[in-house]
Amino acid sequence: EKAEHISYTTATTGTLYRMLPTMARVQADTTHTVSIQPAGSGKVLDILVLPGQAVQQGQALLHYQNHSLHIARLQETQTRTALAATLATQQEASQAYTRGKALAGQTVSVGEMQKRLAALQQAKENVAARQAELAVLKHRFDEEYTSPTEQHATQDETSTLVAPFAGTITRLNTAIAADVDPNLPLLTLSDSQHVWLVSDIAPQEAALLAPTGQQLTTLPDGTATQPLHTVIETIGAVADPTTGLVPVLSRVDNSQGHLRPGMVLNSLLQTTQSQSGLLVPADAVQTVNGQNVVFQTVSDTTIRPTPVETGLEENGQIVILSGLQTGARIVQHGSLALKAMMVLPAMDAE
Structure with a gap:
């Protein structure tokens, strides 16, 4: 395990939402x-x-x-x-x-x-x-x-x-x-303790959103390693006559002072499209001979490939629809090396 830098994760029940990529601009809280x-x-x-x-x-x-x-x-x-x-x-x-x-x-x-x-x-x-x-x-x-x-x-x-x-x-x-x-x-003068994240999106995309949905925003380099989590508070009722786009707003606690009005950041907006099942990291799933598999531990010394049916993949996670049980322990980092160990012998046999 040390040689292959293997690490494990556990399959958990949950719901994954389709996320809409967009650009969010920082605006002063009016x-x-x-x-x-x-x-x-x-x-x-x-x-x-x-x-x-x-x-x-x-x-x-x-x-x-x-x-x-x-x-x-x-x-x-x-x-x-x-x-x-x-x-x-x-x-x-x-x-x-x-x-x-x-x-x-x-x-x-x-x-x-x-x-x-x-x-x-x-x-x-x-x-x-x-x-x-x-x-x-x-x-x-x-x-x-x-x-x-x-x-x-x-x-x-x-x-x-x-x-x-x-x-x-x-x-x-x-x-x-x-x-x-x-x-x-x-x-x-604007209160810099709070700012707005404003995302301008097409009306058909806005129809996929709902207030209270999550928004994940990548902060500037050097300020934070984790995305900024906010809640969609307002979805414009009509499109801007000039741009044809609908504004989507979420309010942000900016007490750390990382955000300044005028900044433009990469952001993801949670849509109403979702799928439920077992959630695992996407990099834990590999494709072997056209079949999606995960490497599941069956004992302290044994790991076996387990065929699975996958669903929605989003933001580094993927839904497992069948093939695994809740709480199953699977390989996350190192699954690609295990795949190679399966594929190379097969190639040699050919």
């Missing part, structure tokens, strides 16, 4: 993608990231000169000055009204008292109006210019766009010194 727009208008000062770069939550992405923030700060200064003036006016009006009440009916007429009361009420309304304006400005600073995607400097008019979550910059739509507008998305 349910965890955000376009980052500035709160104000102005010009880009500097850009701190590149497309494809991984970023952490709260990381600074871009600085811009926020003209809207500058105007809001000027309004705040002017409103505070106006509030101080109205507070002074209110205090004077209140003192005048208090003195008038003390002298009412003596040196201050009823008409004068009403004028002083009206002036006090007007002063109070002016104070309330200025306080409301400051509250609106505070809300803008706290909510509009400060958010999960933006922070502002406390003194100057510089604003910083920040990452609201850890992910990958998938798009950059601006440049240094470019104009900034609240309606223009500057960056697109």
Whole structure:
């Protein structure tokens, strides 16, 4: 056995599915993608990231000169000055009204008292109006210019766009010194913890698939030795009018960061075509004189060729329809050498 490097396997009951080979492209998870727009208008000062770069939550992405923030700060200064003036006016009006009440009916007429009361009420309304304006400005600073995607400097008019979550910059739509507008998305951030595998296939092939079917994808060299196992989640209902193909999607946990949007990988999609029986590795089956055989162990020292009827072969496995029992121990690696040992004597006899 050592000389022939023989290894064994056991026949097990199971179901084998026909797999559809396809190409799968990695796409950012659109349910965890955000376009980052500035709160104000102005010009880009500097850009701190590149497309494809991984970023952490709260990381600074871009600085811009926020003209809207500058105007809001000027309004705040002017409103505070106006509030101080109205507070002074209110205090004077209140003192005048208090003195008038003390002298009412003596040196201050009823008409004068009403004028002083009206002036006090007007002063109070002016104070309330200025306080409301400051509250609106505070809300803008706290909510509009400060958010999960933006922070502002406390003194100057510089604003910083920040990452609201850890992910990958998938798009950059601006440049240094470019104009900034609240309606223009500057960056697109995608959560790189999850991505989509998208396979575009013909409609007749899509008819062979079903949601919850398995998808096996070969990862790039050096990242993993085993195929990536995912579940088909979505099968497009209609074909793309441009390509005539139907998209098939499965969602992937990408916490290891092996996959990046734009990658194209070899993949297998599980179809609804299947066959049940005993499953063995395909390389355990050899053809001898036109007959499929496996080499079965009948004792610790004896191996014999056993004719079998085979069925569906897929992804390195084959279905044995008859000729073997469940649990049968057969040769896997080394079966080709055993075949040669059978065939060569027969050839010599001829």
